[in-house]
Amino acid sequence: MDESTNVLAWPTSPGHVTVRPLSSKSPCKVWLIRRESDQTYMVLKLSLTMEDVASLRQNPVTQSRKYVVDFYGTLATQLGDGLIMEYCPGGSIGDLVNSRGVFSLGECITALAPVAQTLSIMHAEGTRHGDISPANVLLTASGMPKIIDFQETASQAELVSGAGTPGFMAPEACPGGREQAAGEQDVYSLGACLWFLLSGKPPEQEILRPPVQVQFPTLPQIIQELLVESLDSDPGLRPSAEQFARTLFSSASAEPVRWEGHVSPEATHLMETVHPGTRVSSSRRGRKHAKAAGQQTKVDEPVDAWQDHPLRPTPGAMKLVGAAALGLLVVAGSLVGVNHLRAATASDATNEQTAAVEPSCRIDDVARVPACAMQQDTVVSAFLSLTQQRDRAMSKLSSGDLTAIYSSGSEQLKRDQETIATLRELGLRFEGLQTQLKNVSIKARGQGNTVVLSAESSQSQYHYVDRKGRQIHTAKATMAERIEIELVLSDRGWRIGNVLRH
Structure with a gap:
């Protein structure tokens, strides 16, 4: 089975996240991993006896050579012991x-x-x-x-x-x-x-x-x-x-x-050398500019977008302004989850794909997980379906519906429930809440049955509506931003875990 899509066949080790295979060969022996304690990227090479011997020979070389890839030792995984060494993001x-x-x-x-x-x-x-x-x-x-x-x-x-x-x-x-x-x-x-x-x-x-x-x-x-x-x-x-x-x-x-x-x-964001067009006045300045050029430009956060949309004048507007300010901050904080996690695309093609995949990959018995449940297409489809459900639950202010799409102990679930409680107290609800996703892919393999997905998420325009159906506030559409989210495979199927980065 192809390791590039069967993410649950990736090697795992406590304290490390498996990011992706570095070889197209199957079975793959070379993987990019990230140490969770300091977010250091390293290469894991699932080794054979002769490779272990070769690395012992390499070790004294790396101790005194600046231009030799550093060798860190060995790491135990569920697929056997492997060698861990320095990651060179520039490739060969x-x-x-x-x-x-x-x-x-x-x-x-x-x-x-x-x-x-x-x-x-x-x-x-x-x-x-x-x-x-x-x-x-x-x-x-x-x-x-x-x-x-x-x-x-x-x-x-x-x-x-x-x-x-x-x-x-x-x-x-x-x-x-x-x-x-x-x-x-x-x-x-x-x-x-x-x-x-x-x-x-x-x-x-x-x-x-x-x-x-x-x-x-x-x-x-x-x-x-x-x-x-x-x-x-x-x-x-x-x-x-x-x-x-x-x-x-x-x-x-x-x-x-x-x-x-x-x-x-x-790997581009890890590189430090000067990019074309970068003006350099000194070597130190060149390094600084190069680092900045190597990173993706970050779009404005959703919190800034709220400031562009003051509440419309209504009876009791001052009370609503004060209360809604609290509510919007809570929503902005949690919907760094909504803007990131609500990544459901509304296209008919996606809906059809989700409907077609889920029945055949349904997990009826946790002891017998169908192989298709572990494939990348199935995981992505499950994520799209879950985020659509999350949009609907947030629009209905239904905490109960949210618990059915989150994994146990998810911090994002707590934030969403706090948002719903605040909106109920203010007598407000969402109308037209919808998120678009692009370029959804599996980013890494975590501990247990956990994978990390990466996506570009944007938020469509939506409204805050009071109990009488009046529009109290309109939030403009947001620009796309890169996010990472955990998905956890349980006996109920794939569930949303935590927001890891936005």
Whole structure:
């Protein structure tokens, strides 16, 4: 079953939220998780025995290397133990090239020179990486490179070759073969990575490869020579990793890697580098502006919208103004839930989809939960139906109806009930209350049978009406804003939990 839609098959661990799979393979072994104590994003890799051994080898490297992905230890999940490591939201430089095109020489310096420096230290200690490729060089939030995937790391006593990524392996690499000195094959891989970043494809075999001067006529001669020597079929003629780094640094000025528009939208807000069009007067100011540019612009809160709609003059208006002010503040506070949770779309297509899905996925026995109840489409449909029910319950001022759509202990239920009590005391009710949802998707997997949904929610215009049916106040439609909501699977089916973010 596809893990991207079957969210209840995602790994869970106390104190952590599973955000999404990071691999399209099934079964998926690599997941993005978030530690609840400090909201730190990390990568969980459900590991095998050999991967555990490789990570133990990686550990001493990460303790002293700035440009190696940090390894945090292991984490127990219901699917078995996994490795947890640093999350690099920029993704791999290979994915970046495939998405936006080739790198400039300055970007190549930023992406590869630190990697070459790190490898030179490893080689001096008699250790090689064994699988340097664009897929194994990731970008941090600040746009700096970090090496990952030390599965082929070997010491001087274990310099058996034959593993690596096709297109980036040295020609002498063969099963059972041995390196004469640690790092010869890593240097070839560095040269192949540089070729890839500049051309968009790995180098061909030497006999088929075009001359460097023909392939890259505008490159400085020193870089042309570096490519020729790094990709030499004779390992003894290749430069060292330290020489590779020094040559890159001396060839041109380093430039920030341009990732804007090509990093996953779910990770963009974590990135810190300067965006196009950002005016920078100093490096410190540039970092500040970059952080601001990386975040989504927040729309006005519903509380501000209330201030634009004073109550219309009516008998006893002063009393209503004072009382309604309290009521509106309560509603604004809870309907940061209404504006977020009341995400029901009124389209006939959505209603038909909900009606079609729910009967076949009804949970009649909690011990036998149908598989379709765990699918993303079913969860989203259930959420749409629940929010429509919530709109109707709030419009009828029915606390009893609300309890049927919330999970046990939901804080949002308490706020909604307080809102209803306040409106009853004021002799007011809602008329025309309706919320629209767009881009509803599952954001994360929480503890137990809990999932987190993300959506863009907007509120249509609605009225406050007194007992005689007179419109006392009109609230204008609100702009769409991004929200996150918990949904909990119980023996009654999916129920609304809490509002996590708005």
